[in-house]
Amino acid sequence: MTATGLLAAIADVGADRVRGGYSRHGFDRVELELREWFVAEAAKRGLSVETDRNGNIWAWWGNPGPDAVITGSHLDSVPGGGAFDGPLGVVSSLAAVDVLRAKGFTPRKPLAVVVFVEEEGGRFGVPCLGSRLITGAIDPDQARSLRDPDGISLADAITAAGADPSTLGPDEEALARIGCFVELHVEQGRGLTVPVGVASSILAHGRWRFTFTGEGNHAGATRMSDRRDPMVPAASLVLAARKAAVGDARATVGRIVPVPGGTNVIASEVNVWLDARAGDDATTKSVVAEIQAMARQAAAEEGCGIRVTQESYGDTVVFDPVLRDDLSTVLGGVPALPTGAGHDAGILASRVPTAMLFVRNPTGVSHAPQEYAEPDDCEAGVAALAATLEHLAS
Ligand code: GLV
Ligand code: MN
Ligand code: MN
Ligand code: MN
Structure with a gap:
């Protein structure tokens, strides 16, 4: 056959x-x-x-x-x-x-x-x-x-x-x-x-999960100045990944899950999965560290929490x-x-x-x-x- x-x-x-x-x-x-x-x-x-x-x-x-x-x-x-x-x-x-x-x-x-x-x-x-x-x-x-x-x-x-x-x-x-x-x-x-x-x-490559926490609320009734919207640092993370991956490095966000996930709902939590790869261990880890630093700063600016978990890694x-x-x-x-x-x-x-x-x-x-x-x-x-x-x- x-x-x-x-x-x-x-x-x-x-x-x-x-x-x-x-x-x-x-x-x-x-x-x-x-x-x-x-x-x-x-x-x-x-x-x-x-x-x-x-x-x-x-x-x-x-x-x-x-x-x-x-x-x-x-x-x-x-x-x-x-x-x-x-x-x-x-x-x-x-x-x-x-x-x-x-x-x-x-x-x-x-x-x-x-x-x-x-x-x-x-x-x-x-x-x-x-x-x-x-x-x-x-x-x-x-x-x-x-x-x-x-x-x-x-x-x-x-x-x-x-x-x-x-x-x-x-x-x-x-x-x-x-x-x-x-x-x-x-x-x-x-x-x-x-x-x-x-x-x-x-x-070398791995996967990292970023969990951003904020305050779930109403999309219409909540003034922009009153929000702690975890989708905002999540968006920054996507852009940070694009910026940090230079040379042979690759960084991808292929999956974002907001909780609860409604069009007219400000999320209370957003999970973002980062896939990062590069020619060697040190470069891969420094790309991830750079993305993480940018994500932490974006979370702080929005008054949101952030947790980072490494889900897999291989040199x-x-x-x-x-x-x-x-x-x-x-x-x-x-x-x-x-x-x-x-x-x-x-x-x-x-x-x-x-x-x-x-x-x-x-x-x-x-x-x-x-x-x-x-x-x-x-x-x-x-x-x-x-x-x-x-x-x-x-
Ligand atoms: C598996 O195919 C992978 O490289 O993500
Ligand atoms: Mn395969
Ligand atoms: Mn494969
Ligand atoms: Mn495959």
Whole structure:
């Protein structure tokens, strides 16, 4: 089966009729349907499926064991996201297994396709949740108490999905089996001008929640001079982010939630989420510090309170240079490029040799419905992944 054929099979699952694109989030009905679809596809290929203590699914070709070659990605999306970010890596892994089978290859090392849970953090706020839990990059108690926008905790969502949230936590056994991990992903900027490339690094990045508190009141009856409107420092924060992110730094406010959120109501509280990224740890933190200082000043000027919580953070990732160069050579000298996007591969890279393959994105758009990869490029990605797995598992 081709990657595009497999993507077509899930084209209706989680299509977002309101925002456009796809909304597929960890442990929601849609993601559970996708997980079932993946398990059925794995079964069709005779792969043996296991779900780990954190909800990640592993489909093994051969017996699970040490020095395994692992590939895969995620099936969840951002709200209103594209069809490729995540699923392309999963379907390409299945298609690569088909290619290797068809040519009569039998892996000498254990080989598995993994689906990580809630990579985007679109529901519970922390990205790469499945890989963070495995590696111990997030405390399981903290994870269990994360809440979605409806106030449902991760623990309750896992329970509602028929699984056991008490098992969440570091999984040294799962990690010990991984000889190397290769994640194929659609490229997310305009960095790749040939069908396939390999990743060199990921920007340092994190998420911060700013809570501004003021006085809820009537939009018509309250004189402008009497207001303590938390939306005003929230607006300043958006502008501060634009001003502070210079050079290779990026700062984004993609989500603002006023409480209670009425057109004729001055909010009593506004929550603003900042996503900030840059080439190194010091630059990222200084950009955030600058934005924070501006936000504090704006809050004080409006007589509002401010609380800042770091919700996730990861330092710059440099992918294993030996594996990267090896794969580039195996693939005929494809280019290596850095990315500003986060990935489960970036989390695993702190523990196991990790690499990424990128497939060209002619739109330069991602995390939006326009995200795209040409069918021929997707198949080039499958061929590259198959060659990679053959090389690594021989
Ligand atoms: C995930 O795709 C991210 O980089 O935010
Ligand atoms: Mn993404
Ligand atoms: Mn992704
Ligand atoms: Mn990602």
